[in-house]
Amino acid sequence: MPRALEHQHHTGFFVRGPSPTARLFFFAVLSLVLIATDARLNYLVEVRQGFIALLHPLQIIANAPLNIAEDIGEYLHTQTTVVEENIQLRTQALEHAAELQRFKALAVENERLRSLLGAAQLSSQPARLAEILHMSRDPFSHKVVVNLGSRQNITPGQAVIDEAGVVGQVTRVFPFSSEVTLITDKNLSIPVQVERNGLRAIAFGQGRSATVELPSLPANVDIRVGDTLITSGIDGIYPAGLAVAEVIQVDTDADSPFAHIIGKPLAGIEHHRQLLLVSIPQVDRPADSNTLKTPAPANNKKATPPKRHVNN
Structure with missing residues (x-):
């Protein structure tokens, strides 16, 4: 006769422990106790500082991409600003050089005009x-x-x-x-x-x-x-x-x-x-130049008076 199947005991797939609610309650109470104890006794200061010192390299590594991106952006911005300022300063330098040359030319021209004025004063003619x-x-x-x-x-x-x-x-x-x-x-x-x-x-x-x-x-x-x-x-x-x-x-x-x-x-x-x-100087003419008499004829004949017409 076939043997009767024996009852087998199956083990659970997960080992069950305290429930999640119990765990949450436990850790919440533990956190409150530690916070209250630290607030009263300050015994976790050195522990926190130690953890901060241990985690500082990780913080630097984590912030490195952001810092590198900021440095690159600042470098590019600075480079662009420097190039623009350099172009602006060169333009201003050229403008100032041109103005300086113009001022020098004006000074020379002013001096020459003064010399010409002196020459005009030395001349008796306008x-x-x-x-x-x-x-x-x-x-x-x-x-x-x-x-x-x-x-x-x-x-x-x-x-x-x-x-x-x-x-x-x-x-x-x-x-x-x-x-x-x-x-x-x-x-x-x-x-x-x-x-x-x-x-x-x-x-x-x-x-x-x-x-x-x-x-x-x-x-x-x-x-x-x-x-x-x-x-x-x-x-x-x-x-x-x-x-x-x-x-x-x-x-x-x-x-x-x-x-x-x-x-x-x-x-x-x-x-x-x-x-x-x-100006060309004007020659002064005699005041009675318009009253000068015409010279006499060269021959000795007397000038005959003009004939008068008698009306009939």
Whole structure:
């Protein structure tokens, strides 16, 4: 006969202990007791400090990604800020340099205007301050154009000077500008005299060489290198005593009765833009010039009176 099945005792899958509620209650009571005891006796301070010291490396490791991200963001922000500030400072430096150069140019121009004012005061004739607009592009023609014209009562023939001496003469006048021919132009001449001994001569421009020449003077003329040529004033255009040029070359040749004398103008337009246009002095006419009588006829015949017409 088959054997009867014996009753088997099965073991539980989980070993059962106190219930979760009991555990919660136990640990809650234990926590309250420890909190109250620590609050009264402070016996867990050293334990907490020990745990904090042990967990500090873990805290650093845990905060490391956040700290690294913040450092990278701050570095990038600082780098961008530094680059922007550097660009801004460079721009400001360039602007300040430009302003400084402008102030220096204004100071030089102010000093030059003061010198021109002094030249105008030395001249007995009234003068007008003009500014150079542009220069001639022809290398053989030494001319400039200034910003004063017939609307400002500028007339051809006016002398043009600066603080150093004679520059040239107004040769053409337009409504709002004028053409000035420099004394170095080959088509312009100016009466001069040697400041040292008063010797008179005529200075002619040499064109491209930017010099003036004193032709037709004898070989034994009393002119030396370094002499200053000034205006004689006999032409009635240039005021007397203005500096014109400095003698830089005096050559004599046994085969020629004339000396070759070259002068370098003292005034110039290479570094400045302001000039003075000196007015031409007016010649005083006699008050009774309009009452002058016509001269008598050259022959001895008497002038017959005009016939009268008698009305019938």
